[in-house]
Amino acid sequence: MQRRHFLKAGLGFAALGLSGLARADAYTTYQRFHAALARDPELTVYANLEGNQQGHAHVEGRIPGELQGTFFRNGPGRFELGGERYHHWFDGDGYAQAWCIDGGTVTHQGRFVETRKFLDESAAGQFLYPAFGTDIARRGFRDNDSLNTANTNLLPFNDRLYALWEGGSATELDPATLATIGIHTWRDDLAAMPFSAHPKVEPDGTLWNFGALPGGDKLALYRIGADGKVRQAGVIDVPKLALQHDFAVSARHLVFLVPPYDISDDKNLSLADRHVWAAEKRGARIVVVAKDTLTIRRVYDLPPRMAFHFGNAWDEAGGNVTQVDLVLHDGDLLKAASRVMEGEREPNRPALHAAVRISLDHASGKVSTTRLLDGAEFPRVMPQVVGRRHGRLAMLSSDARNTSLMLDTVNVVDVERGRADSWRFAPGWRAEEHVLVPRKGARSETDGWLVGVAQDTNTATSVLSVFDAARVAAGPVALARLPYRTPHCFHGNFLAA
Template identity: 45%
Template structure:
């Protein structure tokens, strides 16, 4: 496929985000009122109320002792502006992104947060209401946009690579931020030819610093594949046509391959043309298998396909090959169906009770010789899988996840868990009642050589005390509880993904 022709089509498709609407569609609906009424009855909804302003720097109250060697910045991204001008977004993923910075040093922990000043954020702010399209919210009276970055919310993840801190979305460019102040510097253009191309929220960085990423353009049935050097220079960018391409949020890499899991949740162009939101333009096919696509890193035209039982996936953990190169192993958090994305996160934004299929951890083995895929379910309800970053694409043992120990924690989490992917055994910590737990990140100890030797760090909202807590665990002794914990007397919108940047990088002091 000719790249220039493809990009012209992609930018044209972006105009579909802002298709014309009737004047009667310009008034706010009752979602903001409905949520406010429910939040009065259910204080645990505090994490989904949202903010309308940046939050200033505060020093957190620290208990326990921070371990020597843990110094740097923990960055969290997530949707935070859920309402504007009486309009409340109908889906959690539509809120404008806010990046938060938890600075850790010998003096303790400080916190502040800033909204990412995307083109969409600025246009909506100036208008005093949403005037750009959204992922899962039908909106009227929208402004036209010229590229996918016109609706980019920069609200999913954050990564530091090649000396730059970047807020990530799914359908458009990364957005560069100042690592110290969190001020927005602008969109990242890897090359003029790939301006505004989809760049996913889950890049994978190999031990040598090489970054791999992908982007999905469902309306065109293609994947964009990126390979970027440790210094942040684009080394390869390629567009690949994929039959029956699906909504994909994550992928995995091995030393030789890229691994994609495609649930049978497929884009329907006719539904999009008829006015459905981008989310509702995807159709669930429960009788179809979940497919796995394996690409050869050295020749992306070499594709292998496998099939797994039907299901839906947001996140993968890690992937690796055996020494003979005959089998690929990887882990993932799978759902029985996409109901969380399709229905439950809509209900959440109205303050309604959320149920639906829970995430289950699983390991998968792909036999490259026979073409057979084998799935093994693990007895843990968990998601946001993370590993020791030194093991990306290599054989790993420890998988760190956010844990849901009780159904009442849905749709969020109440603990953290370390799963041994070889034995299936686990070490866990469940926070006290009233905590809603966000993704935690593994930080290697500077002195450690073995896998998993370091700390698990992350945040939780304590809605009973109206505080946020930042916890530091010995990663090999989660059940012992936090080694140190800091708190602040304000709550933040519950976010999505995070990263830790060591102080020795010179970017977080």
Template identity: 25%
Template structure:
């Protein structure tokens, strides 16, 4: 572990303070804010690297009530899109609420009219009793409140959530150009907000479909280029459909893994009860109440050849786990390494109810102490398993790897993971929002990844993990809460960690400003910060779009 003495002292002091007084209240981090549609200048402290020229785009919830009604869950807030434009040692900031159908209807009626993940919209009080009763028998429409991520298809950026609806956005204005429905192009009822990309720009994603035969997990491929000026998702194709182990109770998933030649779908025992979802409005229950954890069902890693669409005959099983984000996956020496941020149960989503995030003192401590945390783990999957493969012995022959893989039956290999961290990482809580040097090391062997440390319900530190020796470096300051770290490579970089880390750092403390943090990715020392004179809520994911041409071969 490589942690400066001052950082360690601050961490210990802060930990002792929490034990004595409880976790600090973070309610302002999940409070509604105003949009900033005209770019404003930030105040620079330190310096911005001269070569850093581009924009950081962030997405996340920014409005949590309409009229007297408040959303129940952090995931429900209306999408607020952010842009930090960086050029010539100057940084400007702007934001814009996505004018989704949900946002417009809620604003027009000054109440919550559209159901979200943890909030069921109530019938219009202006309707008579019979009309209100009938509306309970109508399936809630999927939300177009695309508050999770910026994603790229065929050169265009979209904001997305986990339904079948996205918005193609103008990166200059942050306004929606059009609403796009996946189901108009392919037979899916939704898609993740975490696609993967081949070097040529071909995108892969996962989406569910629900048929009379049951639920299926679909691997989607979107070609890299448009065929015409009006082309959006035309030529998108389902390359493989994987049937759910339980046709009426498919797994929930937020992301998936991809190597050079394979897509890996992790079917975790975090389940969607489709019958409960279908009857949710009648019962007055939101979607989040229809997801449950089944600790008696094993996790299955489905490996699919992404070129042929053919799934492996072997099912790789592991003990029950849940996860939101993969770190990386790559092939080497006949093995497929799959690195994930894993939890040992699936109850985490309901920790992020608004009522929990706005607690303080002992009540907040109680929520935190009951949480399960995500830690980085590696699964090693042997790719060449056949009838001659021996049973009951470890098939993982990789040097110094602690993961195991044993053939249990003709088509089942049971895998145990290797921790990608040492015990000293636990001082900083779990890890989430992992990022790598994606342009050069996605689907390839890699050494470093970056993440948020969680000693609170939201990230309170930034961590650089070095997989050689399982060491780490930390950026931490009391009362500041950094968001997902985005790696930006230096022009002409040779080393994997030659670049900077960008993270939007939020504070609930009056008199202190939110800022865009710039860290040297190699040393993890602060280079500079751009302070923003307006409040920004804690968000989810983002992307950096460079104005600097990357030399050929580094993209």
């Protein structure tokens, strides 16, 4: 893996320079946000949380008897400490959650992931280390995992539970209590290597993942067996490598999208601020990697776009054509995730955020794109079709009637016919990612449920929502409401009992 060379090559977390100071405007960000929050209660989705949580949900409707298990969720929970506030939504310390469904009842528990960073800063009563979008640097650090917030995804795998982050190791949690066990090293020579928050688990249990250091022009690749042992690992060179948040796997390929960012060498800026949108220089690139050799098969040019999330991919024509579904954004969304931390709403422009299908012809190099749904994000497929041909894609969207960007509509899209089965939450609600959960022995991709969480800012409560995946437009079959608000999470996975 050439681990030492890989880490030193990047301009990412491990290579950030120390300024010795905190950002002077961290306090100003705190003041601006709280002034905006006093006027706009919908901003509670970006508010700080203190302490752990545990409670029972009140169920409206009926939880299907077959739906048994735990919906694990993760996202940033602590944005403020010592009168300072982070500048970027992605900076907050990880807050792991478990929504347990048992016999028609729903219980909830949430705990902060006790990373090295979280414990050090809690003891100090102030932020100490650089974050993705905030250049606070009061204390030196050893490696990527000194900065690990474990705040992006919660993955049950091989009878264990992992809190995942972009720039460092997985953090193992106790699946029953969410207590932090500690950093998990997949193999000794992979210690502290970036391990993305979006691994893909194929139906046979094989896990694929990557790790990136923006500016380092190298991408680490991993294949891990269902038993948790590393089967394959390597590094590929990707010029002008920038933010890599997600990818897709097909039977034969790994598919990445490299957005058109330049990476500034100004070490007085945060890593987020060092990403400079360079659409006037070049477009995006799709990089297709062969799974058997972990080498690049082909690179495709696209217009200047960025992507946070992929849905799925599959191969056809003997592996010479790959179809991939993802959400493309026209413009720099990294800055938008910074502005919300000061309480600024982003204008709603659904046409700039579209779920698409991209067809990649590896023989001819031709690319074609089909638009699926405007204003979309957080695409997911049924777990049994990961890497295989799929016909349904679950995702959120922002209703065109919204003046500001907020995800308030859940959809299951028939990607072959271009039809969306949709339901919109009431005003003042914010939807989180929803996932497809199959019935045991499911015969189709809609034979199951669409399960997610929504924030009701009218009452400052969080609600687990359950839809029949075949009849989303009929509305939720059950809503399980907590008597309190939980942090707005990014990603998670359902583990059936």
